[in-house]
Amino acid sequence: MTKFTYNEIKGGVCAATGFRAGGVYSGIRRNRTKKDLCLIMSDVPCSVAGVFTQNIVQGAPVVVCREHVKHGTASAIICNSGNANTCNKDGIMVANRMCGLVSEVCGLPPEEVLVASTGVIGQRLDITPIENSMDKLYSSLSRDGSADAAEAIMTTDTHPKEYAVEFELMGKVCRIGGIAKGVGMVCPNMATNLIFLTTDVSISSEMLQKALSSDVKSSFNMVSVDGDQSTNDTCLLLASGLAGNETICEDTNYFNLFCKALNVVTVKLSKMLASDGEGATKLVTCEVTGAFSVKQARTIARSVIKSSLVKAAMFGADANWGRVLCAMGYSDDRFEPSMVDVGFRSNKGYVAVCDGGCGVDFSEDKAKEILSEKEITICVNLNIGREKAEAWGCDLTYDYVKINGDYRT
Amino acid sequence: MTKFTYNEIKGGVCAATGFRAGGVYSGIRRNRTKKDLCLIMSDVPCSVAGVFTQNIVQGAPVVVCREHVKHGTASAIICNSGNANTCNKDGIMVANRMCGLVSEVCGLPPEEVLVASTGVIGQRLDITPIENSMDKLYSSLSRDGSADAAEAIMTTDTHPKEYAVEFELMGKVCRIGGIAKGVGMVCPNMATNLIFLTTDVSISSEMLQKALSSDVKSSFNMVSVDGDQSTNDTCLLLASGLAGNETICEDTNYFNLFCKALNVVTVKLSKMLASDGEGATKLVTCEVTGAFSVKQARTIARSVIKSSLVKAAMFGADANWGRVLCAMGYSDDRFEPSMVDVGFRSNKGYVAVCDGGCGVDFSEDKAKEILSEKEITICVNLNIGREKAEAWGCDLTYDYVKINGDYRT
Numbered sequence: 001m002t003k004f005t006y007n008e009i010k011g012g013v014c015a016a017t018g019f020r021a022g023g024v025y026s027g028i029r030r031n032r033t034k035k036d037l038c039l040i041m042s043d044v045p046c047s048v049a050g051v052f053t054q055n056i057v058q059g060a061p062v063v064v065c066r067e068h069v070k071h072g073t074a075s076a077i078i079c080n081s082g083n084a085n086t087c088n089k090d091g092i093m094v095a096n097r098m099c100g101l102v103s104e105v106c107g108l109p110p111e112e113v114l115v116a117s118t119g120v121i122g123q124r125l126d127i128t129p130i131e132n133s134m135d136k137l138y139s140s141l142s143r144d145g146s147a148d149a150a151e152a153i154m155t156t157d158t159h160p161k162e163y164a165v166e167f168e169l170m171g172k173v174c175r176i177g178g179i180a181k182g183v184g185m186v187c188p189n190m191a192t193n194l195i196f197l198t199t200d201v202s203i204s205s206e207m208l209q210k211a212l213s214s215d216v217k218s219s220f221n222m223v224s225v226d227g228d229q230s231t232n233d234t235c236l237l238l239a240s241g242l243a244g245n246e247t248i249c250e251d252t253n254y255f256n257l258f259c260k261a262l263n264v265v266t267v268k269l270s271k272m273l274a275s276d277g278e279g280a281t282k283l284v285t286c287e288v289t290g291a292f293s294v295k296q297a298r299t300i301a302r303s304v305i306k307s308s309l310v311k312a313a314m315f316g317a318d319a320n321w322g323r324v325l326c327a328m329g330y331s332d333d334r335f336e337p338s339m340v341d342v343g344f345r346s347n348k349g350y351v352a353v354c355d356g357g358c359g360v361d362f363s364e365d366k367a368k369e370i371l372s373e374k375e376i377t378i379c380v381n382l383n384i385g386r387e388k389a390e391a392w393g394c395d396l397t398y399d400y401v402k403i404n405g406d407y408r409t
Numbered sequence: 410m411t412k413f414t415y416n417e418i419k420g421g422v423c424a425a426t427g428f429r430a431g432g433v434y435s436g437i438r439r440n441r442t443k444k445d446l447c448l449i450m451s452d453v454p455c456s457v458a459g460v461f462t463q464n465i466v467q468g469a470p471v472v473v474c475r476e477h478v479k480h481g482t483a484s485a486i487i488c489n490s491g492n493a494n495t496c497n498k499d500g501i502m503v504a505n506r507m508c509g510l511v512s513e514v515c516g517l518p519p520e521e522v523l524v525a526s527t528g529v530i531g532q533r534l535d536i537t538p539i540e541n542s543m544d545k546l547y548s549s550l551s552r553d554g555s556a557d558a559a560e561a562i563m564t565t566d567t568h569p570k571e572y573a574v575e576f577e578l579m580g581k582v583c584r585i586g587g588i589a590k591g592v593g594m595v596c597p598n599m600a601t602n603l604i605f606l607t608t609d610v611s612i613s614s615e616m617l618q619k620a621l622s623s624d625v626k627s628s629f630n631m632v633s634v635d636g637d638q639s640t641n642d643t644c645l646l647l648a649s650g651l652a653g654n655e656t657i658c659e660d661t662n663y664f665n666l667f668c669k670a671l672n673v674v675t676v677k678l679s680k681m682l683a684s685d686g687e688g689a690t691k692l693v694t695c696e697v698t699g700a701f702s703v704k705q706a707r708t709i710a711r712s713v714i715k716s717s718l719v720k721a722a723m724f725g726a727d728a729n730w731g732r733v734l735c736a737m738g739y740s741d742d743r744f745e746p747s748m749v750d751v752g753f754r755s756n757k758g759y760v761a762v763c764d765g766g767c768g769v770d771f772s773e774d775k776a777k778e779i780l781s782e783k784e785i786t787i788c789v790n791l792n793i794g795r796e797k798a799e800a801w802g803c804d805l806t807y808d809y810v811k812i813n814g815d816y817r818t
Binding site for chain 1: 529
């Protein structure tokens with residue numbers, strides 16, 4: 001088996017063979033300049049996998065979509081922004097009706113249509129604008145439609161997020177791509193907000209689910225913007241099988257290769273989500289090395305990236321590493337504080353600030369220069385093992401407060 | 410036994426018989442206009458109880474103080490602000506030396522001196538200014554010194570926090586009072602930052618510790634400003650016994666009465682801490698009723714009060730109750746979303762916004778009026794039991810970001 005290599009390609013959620021997408025303005029949102037309804041469609045029935053929010057309060061689309069994913073095959077995803085269709089008396093009916101509308105216009109069984117919604121919680125989602133837009137939405141489908149779909153699922157995102165790669169599997173050229181939106185209510189513990197992924201690899205639903213469930217632990221679950229876990233988080237992965245490889249049905253080297261390619265896409269989208277956190281000016285990575293286990297590294301990295309005090313310090317380009325140790329100390333994992341080294345890294349270089357749990361002399365000017373970059377890494381070495389993990393977040397800024405102080409009205 | 414009544418009195422940490430306090434500027438802080446060193450002294454050896462941070466990274470004063478509390482009796486508390494004496498190579502030595510200095514000037518055994526520090530983590534605490542100020546500090550002790558001591562322990566607090574009550578126990582007039590500082594790195598799970606309490610009730614160390622350990626669960630552990638748990642959180646309670654009551658040595662009605670009085674003081678100080686959270690413009694209370702257990706009510710109330718999205722909405726006086734349900738949903742406790750009622754209350758009245766998990770029509774103007782007050786309550790009824798709890802926090806504002814974006818430099 002050859003070493004894993006891949007190329008970035010264009011096309012986002014339509015990069016894989018067999019997928020089209022589109023997005024339109026339907027009228028759910030008041031702002032007519034932004035699309036608010038998207039459709040992603042496969043030419044053939046797909047294997048499907050999904051990961052959903054662990055919040056006890058779940059959006060109606062999550063309830064419906066989870067059932068449809070259990071069906072094992074799916075061909076379409078419909079998603080609106082502007083209203084989460086959550087905590088409503090008739091939410092389930094509306095979510096089912098959204099699937100039904102796609103079913104009618106495309107001639108698919110309704111249970112092969114997946115559904116998601118994002119936006120305000122607790123307001124009724126009027127089905128009328130969606131009904132009235134179905135023909136327009138269906139007509140908008142195209143192989144070039146990824147950017148439109150990515151725009152239609154945005155809420156307070158400042159730009160659409162799409163990414164795709166191609167790689168070789170059993171001598172066939174294969175693709176994985178996707179679109180994502182995140183930004184508010186973004187937190188570890190789930191596939192952050194909405195992520196729709198497609199691939200043309202031929203793989204069984206069981207193995208697809210196994211790949212996705214494992215993947216999110218090192219990708220979307222390692223993203224935190226504000227520690228709030230949404231009621232509507234949904235990550236879906238459709239596999240058309242049109243790449244023509246022999247179907248992956250078990251845990252082979254080919255499966256591992258597919259998982260690697262998937263992780264390239266999901267980690268890239270994770271970083272896009274983190275760096276476009278509400279009000280963010282910086283992508284902040286916490287890299288934990290020297291850990292006893294991957295779980296320990298992940299727990300500690302997430303605790304650092306979630307800390308409001310660390311995030312505010314990063315906004316101020318302030319090398320206040322004591323807050324990093326503090327956030328590590330209240331994570332759910334244990335470690336030996338007197339072994340810990342901490343440093344900050346960016347394109348401008350690296351500065352060590354803590355050695356064996358104690359402060360070291362360092363140049364404040366150099367630290368300021370490093371932390372003033374757009375992408376910075378908090379480097380933590382636990383010095384007790386060989387495992388590592390990364391978590392991604394952003395700084396805490398005035399604009400986060402501004403955006404969230406008056407989002408709904 | 411008579412019904413429990415109490416009166417608010419002046420005097421703070423010196424309200425109880427037998428206590429003097431003082432605060433001076435020693436030179437630890439660069440800002441000469443604020444005191445940075447305080448001493449609290451009892452005329453007689455006291456029973457002592459303490460509760461400390463659960464952070465794995467612990468300040469040197471916490472390590473030393475915890476040992477001294479185990480000693481069972483204590484007579485003095487020394488505390489500096491401006492430097493946390495945490496993550497330093499010689500921190501333990503410096504903390505011990507602080508106790509030693511008080512021991513020398515007052516003629517006490519060093520293990521009867523308690524110590525605490527607050528401020529920046531990871532910088533050496535120079536003992537010299539403390540040594541040079543000991544005579545001045547000792548001379549500053551007075552029965553009127555509570556306000557000076559309260560000022561000396563402040564960091565980014567905007568005002569000193571002190572409170573005291575008197576009540577009757579076995580026919581004797583007794584007092585409990587204290588001072589506190591909080592504001593940054595304030596979070597549930599521990600006696601929030603520094604709280605020094607005194608009483609003249611006669612009570613054994615064992616019962617005093619029992620009272621304090623139980624009390625913090627419904628007081629300081631229910632406060633959250635930013636979810637960051639400090640490395641230096643310390644809550645100390647000294648009992649001089651000079652009220653002359655028969656010593657409380659077991660779990661009697663008198664003990665319960667003492668616990669009630671203690672809770673009046675700690676809840677009041679908790680609310681002071683929450684309303685003076687960094688950048689806060691409002692005291693936000695989350696009241697959870699109809700819970701199956703107190704533990705459930707507490708867990709859910711804390712989850713709501715910690716949510717950045719809820720806090721930002723309160724800043725914007727935005728009745729975005731979906732964020733309340735969302736934060737409840739990712740707490741560590743389970744409940745039935747379709748049973749939940751939510752409303753907002755303040756001096757301007759009450760507005761119901763969610764009934765049985767679904768939104769209800771309400772006046773946005775009325776909600777805005779209610780949420781524009783300085784003290785607001787988020788009312789959650791789980792409708793499954795009879796237990797309840799309250800948690801206290803504040804709104805998330807531009808100033809929180811400003812204060813923490815450049816605190817250290």
